[in-house]
Amino acid sequence: AQSVAQPEDQVNVAEGNPLTVKCTYSVSGNPYLFWYVQYPNRGLQFLLKYITGDNLVKGSYGFEAEFNKSQTSFHLKKPSALVSDSALYFCAVRDRTGGGADGLTFGKGTHLIIQP
Amino acid sequence: DVKVTQSSRYLVKRTGEKVFLECVQDMDHENMFWYRQDPGLGLRLIYFSYDVKMKEKGDIPEGYSVSREKKERFSLILESASTNQTSMYLCASSPSGANEKLFFGSGTQLSVL
DSSP: OOEEEOOOSEEEEETTSOEEEOOEEEOSSOEEEEEEEEOTTOOEEEEEEEOSSOSEEEOGGGOEEEEETTTTEEEEEESSOOGGGOEEEEEEEEETTSOSTTOOEEOOOEEEEEEO | OOOEEESOSEEEEOTTOOEEEOEEESSOOSEEEEEEEETTTEEEEEEEESSTTOOEEOSOOTTEEEEEEETTEEEEEESSOOGGGOEEEEEEEEOSSTTOOOEEOOOEEEEEO
C-alpha cells in the first residue's frame, strides 16, 4: 500500500520569505510524486511532478520540489513567497509498478498562509 | 487545455434520494476517477475507470456506484443519499501511464439534508 504524510496542517510565512511545505511518502517500489494546489472553491491544479533524473524539479508559479530518496521526502519550496500563494497544497504519490489507472494517493493537505 | 467539466457546482439533496453526479472530459483520456474531499482527510478515491464500461473500486466505494457508457463521461451515483455523504466531490481524468498527471474538474459540493 502507498501513503503520503503532510505533517503540517498549516504553514504561515511572511511575504518575501522562503517557504517550505513538507511531504513524506511510502511506496513498495519507486515513486512518481506530484504536487497540486487548490484555491478556494476550485478544483486541484497541477504544480509539478518527479518522474526520474534530477532530484530538483521546477514547476508552475516559481515553485520547486526536492526529491530525497533516503528520507522518502518530496518537500515543496519557493524562494520568495507571494500573498497570492495562499492556498491548500496537496502532495500525491503513485508506485511506478502500477499502470496509472488506479489514480494517485493524496496527503491530507497543508494550508499555506502568506502574511503581507 | 484539457477540460474536465462537472455538471453541478452545488447540489442539495434529501436523505434517501438517488443522486447523479456527472463528469465529462474532452481530451480522449482513458482513465477517469471520482474522489471525495473532506476537511482534514484530504482526497479519497471512490471509484476509477480505465476504459469504457470498466470500473474498479477505490478506497471508499461503499454507498456509491459508477457508470461509464462513453469514454468521455463518468457518472457517480449515490443510490440512497445519506448525511455522511455530504462532501466535495472531485472528478479527474488522465491519459494511460503511471507517470501521467491527473486533470481535475472544479468539484461538486453536495449537501445531503
